[in-house]
Amino acid sequence: MSLSRADVEKVSLLGRLLLSEAELDTMTTQLTRVVGYVEQLSEVNTDGIQPMAHAVEMHNVFRDDALRESLPRDAALANAPKRDSECYRVPAVLGE
Amino acid sequence: MSLADCSAAELLRDLAARKVSSVELVNAYAERICARDGEVKAFLHLDIDAALARAKEIDERRASGQPVGKLAGLPVAIKDVLCTAGVKTTCASKILQNFVPPYDATVVEKLKAADAVLLGKTNMDEFAMGGSTENSAYFQTTNPWDVTRVPGGSSGGAAACLAAGMAPLSIGTDTGGSIRQPAAFCGVSGLKPTYGRVSRYGLVAFASSLDQIGPMGHTAEDCAILLEAIAGHDPRDSTSANLPVPEYSQSFNQPLQGLKLGLVREHFGLGLDGEIEAAVREAVKVYESLGATVKDVSLPHSKYGIATYYIIAPSEASSNLARYDGVHYGYRTDEKQMLEELLAEQKQAEAGGSGKELADLDTPLIRLYRKTRAEGFGPEVKRRIMLGTYTLSAGYYDAYYVKALKVRRLIRGDYDQAFEEVDFVVGPTTPNPAFKLGEKTDDPLSMYLEDLYTVPTNLAGIGGMSIPCGLTKGGLPIGLQLQCRAFDEERLLQAAAMFQRATDWHLKRPTRS
CATH class of the missing domain: 3.90.1300.10 (Amidase signature (AS) domain)
Known part of the structure; x- marks a missing residue:
């Protein structure tokens, strides 16, 4: 199947990417090729096969619910591109 | 030496x-x-x-x-x-x-x-x-x-x-x-x-x-x-x-x-370089000279490995790489410039000149994410985020992602059989x-x-x-x-x-x- 430019633009919003006009063109061509290739899986009979999400199928690995130190705030904020003394800063989300 | x-x-x-x-x-x-x-x-x-x-x-x-x-x-x-x-x-x-x-x-x-x-x-x-x-x-x-x-x-x-x-x-x-x-x-x-x-x-x-x-x-x-x-x-x-x-x-x-x-x-088929094939067959002879027995085995689903991998890996990547948002760590786009561009787009939409509806415009936070990621990631990473986002998106999840997970189990099953x-x-x-x-x-x-x-x-x-x-x-x-x-x-x-x-x-x- 082929992806339209509009599909690719929609996916770029879902994936939180902003693509230039030229990138949208290239991406449409390249994704169409790759998606066309992976579609060969439709020829495999998978009736009754359980999906395998993980190589080691372990479930419910618990640890003790013990109190321990967490990363100090300053260390956690140290790599923030924009911060104040206690928070990450982002552009206004609500209202003007 | x-x-x-x-x-x-x-x-x-x-x-x-x-x-x-x-x-x-x-x-x-x-x-x-x-x-x-x-x-x-x-x-x-x-x-x-x-x-x-x-x-x-x-x-x-x-x-x-x-x-x-x-x-x-x-x-x-x-x-x-x-x-x-x-x-x-x-x-x-x-x-x-x-x-x-x-x-x-x-x-x-x-x-x-x-x-x-x-x-x-x-x-x-x-x-x-x-x-x-x-x-x-x-x-x-x-x-x-x-x-x-x-x-x-x-x-x-x-x-x-x-x-x-x-x-x-x-x-x-x-x-x-x-x-x-x-x-x-x-x-x-x-x-x-x-x-x-x-x-x-x-x-x-x-x-x-x-x-x-x-x-x-x-x-x-x-x-x-x-x-x-x-x-x-x-x-x-x-x-x-x-x-x-x-x-x-x-x-x-x-x-x-x-x-x-x-x-x-299946590993000795079309596409294998002749010199590599010869070297590998020679290596197998070395093992035979050391007492190993060699037999052919089949991994019939291995030919679907690439297709399976290029659904599962990008799907997981698109989710894992969501954390690079220009907020918690790493690169962030120039915020002032980003807001100016967005304002210009808004004016254009209000004037009805761009063909875009006001409602379609990104919020400042979404645009911050999108521009940061557009500038911070290279082409291959973008390609995989796009591919993974697509294969996980509504309407395609079962056809691609779940299908790949099922084929993954068949690939594992081939190995289990070979290792018997x-x-x-x-x-x-x-x-x-x-x-x-x-x-x-x-x-x-x-x-x-x-x-x-x-x-x-x-x-x-x-x-x-x-x-x-x-x-x-x-x-x-x-x-x-x-x-x-x-x-x-x-x-x-x-x-x-x-x-x-x-x-x-x-x-x-x-x-x-």
């Missing part, structure tokens, strides 16, 4: 016997790095002064008779996808260009506890996505055997620094072949452990159900030494296996009796030797298809290893791949060591150095 051409095992024996000091060793590698890394460009970050200080401290401890760790004084290079406290970790991406982790990955912690000397961080494909190291946002690494060719990837710097004698041991990671393929291209040994053998805590995630950290070195013995140091259960990685770690470094030399090898019929008959599955690591720089950058799909022998190992979650088994007429290394049952690394290393006792391919070094 220079110190920098010795195996890690030899160096450890010399260090223990105090025939050489750690400071001398670090100096020997620093000298080699000065001579070679201008051309090979394996390292993204080097701190020789810090390495020397650490070496001196370990030398002093040893001289005063205090206990030292198993890797005491030995330099080790780390792929720049493992967090190192206080030392930049970029994943070869612009989006993490200034990221300094507040903690060490478990593997790094274990290496420090074993008194290894961390030499530097090696170059890679951005976020480990690629097979040539050309996707690094910083520079291309070259193949020390022929600097017009790629070293492979994504652990290209990790393999190249070994081949050029710039480090005796190297940590790589393997999501679809990223240890084994560069090991094959650079003529070194590299082991992808069973999923869960090594803790992934502090490994920057690409595809969490496939990623695994592993050792790279010149010999099976060197890989055994390094795997023993990094393997084991870690409460901070709930997918790490709670199993004892064998003493690989003690047992690697025991020959295997009655060894049964399976040659994968044989101990190891043997074949070429790659269909072709190292290709030219730039040869495949315009054609992502052709690059993906080079992974066909390695991705099924990760999908099945089993162990795999590449060891040198020949050189092409043009002087390029050839890799032999051995794949083993889950958690059978001890015998995998023994099988590799058997081959290396009978051959000398692992001793070959590029003539340029």
